[in-house]
Amino acid sequence: MTVTYRANAKRYEAMTYSRAGRSGLRLPQLSLGLWHNFGGDTPHDTKRAMCRRAFDLGITHFDLANNYGPPNGSAEEAFGTVLRTDLAPYRDELIISSKAGYRMWDGPYGEWGSRKYLIASCDQSLGRTGLDYFDVFYSHRFDPDTPLEETMSALDQIVRSGKALYVGISSYPSTATREAAAILKRLGTPFVLHQPRYSMLDRWIERDGLKDTLEELGVGSIVFSPLAQGLLTGRYLDGVPRDSRAAQSKTLPQAAVSDEAVRRLHALNDIAKRRGQTLAQMAIAWVLRDGRITSALIGASRVSQIEDCVGALSNTSFAQDELAEIDEYADEQVIGLD
Template identity: 55%
Template sequence: MTYRADTARYDTMQYRHSGRSGLQLPVVSLGLWQNFGGTRDYPSAMEILGHAFDAGVTHFDLANNYGPPAGSAEELFGQVMARDFRPYRDELIISTKAGYNMWPGPYGEFGSRKYLLSSLDQSLGRMGLDYVDIFYSHRFDPNTPLEETMGALAHAVRVGKALYVGISSYPEAQTREAYRILKEMGVQTTIHQPSYSVLNRWIENDHTIDACGELGIGMIAFSPLAQGVLSGKYNNGQKEGTRGENPNGSLRASHIEPRVLEAVDKLGEIAKARGQSLVQLALSWVLRRPEMTSALIGVRNLDQLKDNLGVLNNLALSAEEIAAIDAATAGGQMELHPSPKGWLR
């Protein structure tokens, strides 16, 4: 059966400009980081992606290494594009990234021109696209001149393989320098993608969010639910079928320490008083900042997607509620910060 998008798909979603650019993103975007790899079949993928687009989610976020295995999320999305989404290409914002390890040898990761542009070509091939809407440098590379990394992004724009470019997980100083270099090349730094949640506030602590606001760079938060911790499922001891099941995965034991889970319990009471799920409260909090263009969600099933989209019913937070949230989470911060080798605590 051929997919046909809901004619009412733009009736309820809210959109925000990415910084001072003309690009608008839905306040809720869908990422294919860990849930659309080799074990995901086409019908279940299309159920989620189709429902998202029917709800006005126009932005789908990928990277070369998303899976597992690496590359498989782009391959699956390429099938969706070919079979169902092709008529809607001009309504979609599709992003990908390069920075993490993809192939053996010295040219398979980080920020060289060789790696970034080779990776972009591979990503386009996997997705069956002529261009992506956003191409990111996935992480800062301290061993490659930033002029080279940003020059590769600028080249992708000039040759039409990317409409916009961005950076991900860059601290404040590197964010400012990347902006300066791209501006000298006549290219806008349209967006920054950092991790950000009520339990992970590194972009506030190192002033990256303030720099983006000052420079007119939009922001899209990944892990706004702190790897699922802010769904409350770990408070019930649930690990089976979650990221907590894999000791070598992206969720670490320190993320579900008793002090963190205690903060989650307190947030649950605030959410209940607002008539929201805990997930919806967490997304409302991320989106409260004017610098934040969108919250990037990851879901395993349709019910989770619907819960996330329910945030649209109550985005506003009062000053009193924000103060209560700050008090509830004061002792439960994950204290993360980015480094070229990954996330440190």
């Protein structure tokens, strides 16, 4: 297959890259997640255009999982095609990650954290993407029924067999994160990233102490849903659009967009305007505000959304009165997602 795409020669001039904890790995402050925006219901030309534009803007990190789509596996297949048609010459400039933990196939070995599932799933993901290795491979969720030593030793084996360079975990609470880090340290496995959910409307990693834990351990963090499943994009300032996630019950419950929630979103939007930002830009800047988050992981359904999000990086500093005002309106109990 002929590769015709040529990347923007100035792609690294505007992007900032942050070290993942105390590792040698650096990630762009903004990374592109290929989740529900990258399945069979999205035209391939749109997916291709988003990947190309992201890379042209200095976004070198593309995040996948075995179950991303829909259907499961289709996001990895689509990205594999984009690699072959466009990004293959730049493979050594890219950080490509995938994960396993959620249900992928029938039977007792098709989900969670067993050694059998993780290694088989990694092999399948490599096949779908056409890659020889992942830069980072994650345990997608904590498995309460599998010994943590088994899950971590599976990640260790994935690295030792050349199928990944680094490992990570996603959505693990602080206590389990410390235990996982201790096991991986004993094994000599390069544990570099934790991927938790985090936004100004969802601050569990602060309540749990995970931010402090990761800083102490020297592990980087890449947060997903910094826009609170789209609530902080500005799409819901006038209610629920027909084609929105909330209207279609895709990851965002319509009940979250109450009249009080919309009032508070308008107040947050006013703060963003005073900062010269869109609501989405301020939300991304907020998660990056103190330098303890390595990268914010965004999803997008079109190129313009990626461009808008990148605009957040020009101002990630907040005055104390701005943070206090945001706290006044960004109330998890009122606009919570759970």
